[in-house]
Amino acid sequence: MSTGGSVLLLILLVLPLVGALVVAPLKNNAATAKLVALAFALASLVLTAVTWFSYSIAEGAPRFQLELSVPWIPAFGTSFALGVDGIALVMLALIAVLVPIVMGFSWEEKLPEGRTAAGFFSLLLATQGLLVGVFAATDVFLFYVFFEAMLVPMYFMIGRFGGPRRQYAAVKFFLYSLFGGLIMLASVIGLYVVSGAELGQATFTWVELQRMAASVDETTQIWLFIGFFVAFAIKAPLVPFHTWLPDAGAEAPVGAGVLLVGVLDKVGTFGFLRYCLPLFPLASQRLAPLVLTLAVIGILYGALLAVGQSDMKRFVSYTSIAHFGFIALGIFAFSSQAFAGATLYMVNHGISTGMLFIVVGLVIARGGSRLIADYGGVHKVAPLLAGTFLVAGLSSLALPGTNSFISEFLVLVGSYPRQPVYTILATVGIIFAALYVLWVYQRTMQGPLRGSAVLGALEPAGGPGAMIDPDVAAKKAGTGFPDLSGREIAVLTPLIVLVLVLGFFPGPVLDVITPSVMATLHEVGLPDPVGGLSQ
Template sequence: MSWTLIALLLLPLVGSVVVAVLRRSDAAAKTAALAFALGELVLAGVTWVAYDPASTDRLQLTSSVEWIPNFGVHLSFGVDGIALVMIALIALLVPVVIGGSWADKLPEGRTAGGFFSLLLVMQTGMVGVFAATDVFLFYVFFEAVLVPMYFLIGRFGGPRRQYAAMKFFLYSLLGGLIMLASVIGLYVTSAETLGKGTFDWATLVEAMRTADTTTQIWLFLGFFIAFAIKAPLVPLHTWLPDAGAEAPVGAGVLLVGVLDKIGTFGFLRYCLPLFPAASKELAPLVLVLAVIGILYGSLLAVGQTDMKRFVAYTSIAHFGFIALGIFAFTTQASTGAVLYMVNHGISTGMLFLVVGMVMSRGGSRLIQDYGGMAKLTPVLGGLFFVAGLSSLALPGTNSFISEFLVLIGSFPTRPVHTVLATLGMVLAALYVLWLYQRVFQGPLRGTALVGVAGGPGAATAPEVGAAREVKDLGKREIAVLAPLVALILVLGVYPKPVLDVITPSVGATLSEVGVTDPVTAQEGK
């Protein structure tokens, strides 16, 4: 029995308690939160080293303890390469978020200790989702992560935080309840097949191979709807723009960088292996939704006036690429989709952070309130540009490798969907460069950056006054963004260490579905 994953679960949970106890002192609470987050990062590194990509074991670092014996429920944990890279992403982003939120102004009556304590609770829940190998335990963590994010949005968010938090909670809760019906259906089906019900993932994968297609489709839909809401896929996406816009920046990074990936991870871990016949039967529908999401999200991003909603809509487009890669059923496309999950967390996480840094200086999240900001904050402008180039998948950045693998892997099996998806790449260049040009280039303008001479009752019309005092990035903010910039560049030219971990698990997943890569004409010769 390996205790590595249990330690990854318990460390941030203990940290959340300690930080909550220290909440009367903001400095002590922040320091403790960062210390626990860095400790989790080190532990994730140890877990990465302990994982063997060459092993034939489907899941590694496993541990299991009985929880509810009468129903065969266990506290079971284990990881494959897909889960491992997501846990590593969580361990990276949480200390970055803590550092980026260090000087945030919180709503009146809220403390830094309360905020950072919720972040650490959130980390425990997310690690549990990716590490659980008991389906019922997965469901518990799937629902549990809603609670800290609900309070992060509802207590620390923007002006419409209560509305956004409730909408996020209700959408996710509804999806979870639908999934619960399928979880119960899995238990009943396994009892009919094996003579005894089980929630063990590996056992269920074997048991469901003999289930008829109709049963698989109904059970698949229960999981799929929950994951499509979480991902989010169009038309189940409408909670994300509101939640992303109203969430505090740190919580927003985890929302779009990690929490949404629970949905796409669920497709790979649960929908495909447990319901292979249903996955192949319904793949055309999912692919249509994926392409619609790419184009719809891109077009809506172009028309946004709110920078945080802009980031949310770009994420909807990116999740369309991930879903396309997963349901194209080729090793290249699925590997690209998993790598996209990691790289999207890095690039969009950084984009959300730099948007937050712009807002902290200008006091507004409206694009029209800015212009020519690079003249005042050249370092911030440069790093914003790097995040934008990664988001549009410029060659040499991390996202390009992901997008390229998805498209080249999807084309042999889904050429029409792939061609339509490439339009999203063109639109991505349009919306990213448009945002950068509006906020950072041209003459200095906008009420967030330029004062106004005159005013109500003045003899003449108001005229643009002098530039406001706006400081460029400080050492702390540069230190927060530096690891993300490094990963954008390193993974853009050398993604092999991550791909080596992902590829065997992707191959095992496709094998469980019963699909093989198409043979090219050259290979046929």
């Protein structure tokens, strides 16, 4: 790969990291820290838009675009190499959209004793910059470095700014991810050694490694595949590697939780598409039944556990486990429609679950409790909040007309021709999704005013222990259990718009995804059972 190229991705990577360094020292001026952090996040959003429109989807356009490559450790064949295909580009767009929204949500959030807004906002920016590196790296060793580095700011966000069991959740998250990363490192080194034998010169460059993939024997591919797969399955997370997520999701501050389940977890499914399938095509085909089994188990297990949750944040985490099962099903079904659906699902899940996490956070902030049983009848005193909860829930269960529907539909339609049994089992998860979402919505938002969190917040309107008349409470409880503020409406509006726009007009995103999807299917070496996607 030649030295030089576009610096656009480098700026997109460095800008949030510089922002983190600028914001971190502003500990004594929270207002300035927030404004500076938001300015960097919005600048990154604008730059991501420039990147999006600089990417060509014309026929014959190269797989990776906006490339930059400079020698890093020449003795080991490593380069600081960046580039994006359509799959990476939509993930960069997702992180660029979510970070300003998370900052807007966290603007007035109460932080634990001794913690500062400057520290939290700088960690958000650091996470963004390192995630850009993960998605844009085209050198396998560089990807590994970013893969491990992104754990650090998320660890501190959970461990320093999270809930009562934050230390336990942070350590569990870090140890699981570090264990997966170390196993992947063994495969990265093995891949480097194999490339030396196959190519005559060892390399970490993704393009060169992919070119030799077909000539590596199946047994070697399987061993190398396992190292990458375990790391990505932990990150995704697939059952049985999932147990860190409910704890981390429940204890993380809401803003960090949005990035955790909205973007950081997608590194796992992105890794399946970028590394497991193209670099180990024979192993991917051989081990696909195992992965599909885990995916379907995850869909059903996550849904059933979500139904049984009493904690709202753990509920959202278990819904994510079920959704990731659909994404893994689409990836290992080996069809262009399923690939496209899985990639689009990665984006839509980030939007839907991010919105659901934010709405749950708003409810918790008002009631002071994470327990579902402590709420009821919220629509009577906060109708806008209840309405946004419903929109987020309907998007999560993939109602037609919302963003998640088309991605789930593509996964199922694309998976059925090659994997009918797994697809039929997965469709049961759709029924469970409607059950767990509507059940939680009905218990918390509908019916008469009830639950200690709601009644406790409304006591100023009726007096301690007083009988609360719903009509009186609706008029007097503005300060007890308020509806959405102007800032909160501004935070949620872009997500609602994306839910509806991508529900009816997913074409622009699919157009970006499709060329990379077709290239990945070609690299796997299997015919497309559904005849290909039309561009």
